[in-house]
Amino acid sequence: MADNQTVGETLASRGISRRTFLKFCATMTSLLALPPGMAEVMAETLARTRRQSVIWLSFQECTGCTESLTRSHSPTLESLLFDAISLDYHHTLQAAAGDAAERARVQAMQDNAGKYLVIVDGSIPLKDGGVYSTIAGHSNLDMLKETAAGAAAIIAVGTCATYGGLPHANPNPTGAVAVSDIIKDKPIVNVPGCPPIATVITGVVAHFLTLGTLPELDSLGRPKVFFGDTIHDRCYRRPFYDQGKFAKTFDDEGARSGWCLYELGCKGPTTHNACATVKWNGGTSFPIESGHPCLGCSEPNFWDAGSFYQALSAKTLPLSAHAGAALAVGAAAGVAVGLVSRAKKKAAARQHTRVSADDLEKGGGA
Amino acid sequence: MSGPELLLWARGTGLQIAVAIFLFGLLARFVELWLLGRKTDLSVARASAVGPGLRTVVSRSLPMPGALKQTPLVFLGGYVFHLGFLATLLFYVPHIHFLRSILGFGWPGLPPFLIDVIGLVTIATLIALLVQRFTDPVRRFLSRADDYVAWTVTFLPLLSGYVAFHRLGTDYTLMLALHILSVELLLIVIPFTKLMHMFTFALARWYNGAIAGRKGVRV
Amino acid sequence: MSGLEHIGVQVVTAPQDGARSYVPALLREIEALLAELVASGRHGRIDLRSLPLLPGDDARLAALLGNGEVDAAIQAMGGTRVRETGVAGVWWVTHANADGETVAEFVEVTLVPEMLKTHPQDARTGLARLRERLAELTHEGETDG
Numbered sequence: 001m002a003d004n005q006t007v008g009e010t011l012a013s014r015g016i017s018r019r020t021f022l023k024f025c026a027t028m029t030s031l032l033a034l035p036p037g038m039a040e041v042m043a044e045t046l047a048r049t050r051r052q053s054v055i056w057l058s059f060q061e062c063t064g065c066t067e068s069l070t071r072s073h074s075p076t077l078e079s080l081l082f083d084a085i086s087l088d089y090h091h092t093l094q095a096a097a098g099d100a101a102e103r104a105r106v107q108a109m110q111d112n113a114g115k116y117l118v119i120v121d122g123s124i125p126l127k128d129g130g131v132y133s134t135i136a137g138h139s140n141l142d143m144l145k146e147t148a149a150g151a152a153a154i155i156a157v158g159t160c161a162t163y164g165g166l167p168h169a170n171p172n173p174t175g176a177v178a179v180s181d182i183i184k185d186k187p188i189v190n191v192p193g194c195p196p197i198a199t200v201i202t203g204v205v206a207h208f209l210t211l212g213t214l215p216e217l218d219s220l221g222r223p224k225v226f227f228g229d230t231i232h233d234r235c236y237r238r239p240f241y242d243q244g245k246f247a248k249t250f251d252d253e254g255a256r257s258g259w260c261l262y263e264l265g266c267k268g269p270t271t272h273n274a275c276a277t278v279k280w281n282g283g284t285s286f287p288i289e290s291g292h293p294c295l296g297c298s299e300p301n302f303w304d305a306g307s308f309y310q311a312l313s314a315k316t317l318p319l320s321a322h323a324g325a326a327l328a329v330g331a332a333a334g335v336a337v338g339l340v341s342r343a344k345k346k347a348a349a350r351q352h353t354r355v356s357a358d359d360l361e362k363g364g365g366a
Numbered sequence: 367m368s369g370p371e372l373l374l375w376a377r378g379t380g381l382q383i384a385v386a387i388f389l390f391g392l393l394a395r396f397v398e399l400w401l402l403g404r405k406t407d408l409s410v411a412r413a414s415a416v417g418p419g420l421r422t423v424v425s426r427s428l429p430m431p432g433a434l435k436q437t438p439l440v441f442l443g444g445y446v447f448h449l450g451f452l453a454t455l456l457f458y459v460p461h462i463h464f465l466r467s468i469l470g471f472g473w474p475g476l477p478p479f480l481i482d483v484i485g486l487v488t489i490a491t492l493i494a495l496l497v498q499r500f501t502d503p504v505r506r507f508l509s510r511a512d513d514y515v516a517w518t519v520t521f522l523p524l525l526s527g528y529v530a531f532h533r534l535g536t537d538y539t540l541m542l543a544l545h546i547l548s549v550e551l552l553l554i555v556i557p558f559t560k561l562m563h564m565f566t567f568a569l570a571r572w573y574n575g576a577i578a579g580r581k582g583v584r585v
Numbered sequence: 586m587s588g589l590e591h592i593g594v595q596v597v598t599a600p601q602d603g604a605r606s607y608v609p610a611l612l613r614e615i616e617a618l619l620a621e622l623v624a625s626g627r628h629g630r631i632d633l634r635s636l637p638l639l640p641g642d643d644a645r646l647a648a649l650l651g652n653g654e655v656d657a658a659i660q661a662m663g664g665t666r667v668r669e670t671g672v673a674g675v676w677w678v679t680h681a682n683a684d685g686e687t688v689a690e691f692v693e694v695t696l697v698p699e700m701l702k703t704h705p706q707d708a709r710t711g712l713a714r715l716r717e718r719l720a721e722l723t724h725e726g727e728t729d730g
Contacts (some may be wrong), residue, residue, distance in 0.1 A: 314467035
């Protein structure tokens with residue numbers, strides 16, 4: 001339910017000191033790669049602002065993105081974000097249910113028209129009128145369009161909302177699409193990942209809350225501060241890649257020595273995300289550091305990009321059928337052309353005129 | 367199309383199309399060649415043609431005497447380019463994995479920095495050969511569209527590979543996609559140009575050796 | 586998280602040959618910031634997490650700066666340690682979450698770091714709370730005797 005409290009008032013009512021809030025903002029500025037001096041500015045600005053109304057729409061998703069955010073290893077520090085916002089609608093986290101919840105959503109939209117933030121996780125199915133995912137009798141498509149109409153901005157969280165994700169994978173039985181395929185007239189930030197790193201989600205929201213703008217985005221709508229580099233660019237195992245030292249199996253000497261995982265299927269070179277620097281579980285580790293190749297989960301169509309355990313350079317679709325057909329048709333074409341050429345050769349031979357030495361001696365002859 | 371979409375297409379459908387056209391063209395050319403055949407040699411064979419034929423396939427890999435003095439750039443450039451091209455293609459680890467995904471087996475690769483040096487030298491050699499083709503009046507006179515097309519489709523994979531390897535250009539994913547597409551372009555062009563020599567060189571050498579051998583020449 | 590610390594995990598970092606330490610450049614930056622502080626009173630802050638430090642670089646830097654007279658422990662949704670280094674005016678601030686993991690680390694060049702100060706709003710809240718306590722005590726005093 002929306003309220004008119006400032007963030008500072010909410011903090012005071014929860015017994016959270018401004019010192020603690022400053023610590024949260026210092027952590028956020030570090031994460032967002034903002035100048036370190038911004039921490040005080042962020043703290044003062046946020047404390048003065050009314051709590052931002054946020055409506056979280058969960059569509060065709062597995063709830064992993066919400067889990068990533070709420071199970072983040074330090075629930076207390078991250079949860080300060082929830083003090084800085086007014087989460088007016090969220091299936092998993094809200095207390096209300098049924099009609100009361102839907103009324104709360106509509107109320108928040110009316111009270112904060114043009115100013116609320118919409119966060120979406122999950123893809124939107126379009127097939128058969130969008131019947132494959134509905135909430136309170138409304139299709140996801142209708143709810144998205146209705147809710148987005150009065151939003152200030154939309155943050156698509158997770159690979160499903162940003163690119164269609166798992167439901168979109170071949171053969172896409174529900175006709176799943178991304179948020180940006182439907183909404184064309186609102187600023188959209190894509191925060192992909194399966195799931196995204198929790199602190200990345202928090203950072204993007206914090207950026208919007210403090211600076212009132214969305215962070216600088218790349219050509220796929222992702223914040224450059226988190227998605228500007230590939231995993232490969234920042235991977236600590238790069239020296240091994242450059243030296244040609246690759247682990248060949250998950251248990252060999254190379255794997256134990258922490259060698260590059262390219263041969264085991266690592267998609268790091270073509271995957272943009274902050275895993276190699278920000279890492280997971282409060283900076284503990286990330287897949288490569290734990291010995292598993294990167295899946296490429298923050299890139300579009302990563303589910304259809306070939307096996308997770310075959311190198312990035314390997315082919316993704318079978319060739320034998322095409323090859324077989326090509327050889328058969330080629331042989332037939334070769335026979336056809338060959339027979340035509342032979343016929344031409346014979347015809348040319350038949351048109352040869354016989355010349356004798358006498359004809360030639362007469363000079364200027366045939 | 368975005369970088370990731372293009373890369374996905376190139377690794378999947380693009381490769382299927384390219385391999386299909388390549389194999390179609392190869393087989394069509396070879397079957398036609400076989401059907402055209404050769405005139406039956408009615409003379410009595412003085413010796414077996416097989417041994418000399420096979421030996422010539424190998425021996426012509428070495429240059430004829432005096433070649434270095436006559437055409438030093440083509441002589442040296444030819445070897446450097448061909449060996450360099452094959453080395454970068456067959457001994458760079460990501461390429462080995464691509465071939466492994468098709469053949470089912472792989473082999474050890476060379477250190478990446480070595481591949482980098484070889485690649486750069488191969489690119490430079492190709493450019494030098496093109497410059498010579500252009501500046502030498504005889505060669506220019508003899509050159510046709512087929513020659514320039516063959517040069518271009520051979521050059522593009524090397525250049526795009528170098529660009530991708532060194533993370534030049536805007537986005538690695540796009541550069542990688544373009545590299546794979548340039549290889550697919552090369553594949554579909556091969557059967558319809560003089561690049562068929564990569565297969566027919568063996569036939570040509572065989573025939574030269576076999577004809578001589580049949581006549582009794584000691585090869 | 587309970588239970589995780591019972592799993593016998595040993596972190597082994599691969600040796601990084603031929604990599605260059607960032608510490609000398611960092612010391613120069615700290616020198617520049619301290620000179621600025623001395624000249625104009627302007628404070629500066631370096632975010633250690635934003636730098637491509639090698640494993641062991643932060644320990645090397647801390648050893649070079651040494652320990653000073655102040656070592657403050659703050660409890661704010663997890664521990665925060667504010668320590669003046671052996672170079673007066675150069676402070677080391679380490680923020681940890683409730684599970685003890687470092688979430689941010691700064692070198693602050695200032696006369697006193699913000700984290701040590703009491704925020705005016707908190708002082709106002711403290712005054713209100715103190716007045717409540719006093720009112721309670723006065724009320725108790727009146728009802729006694």
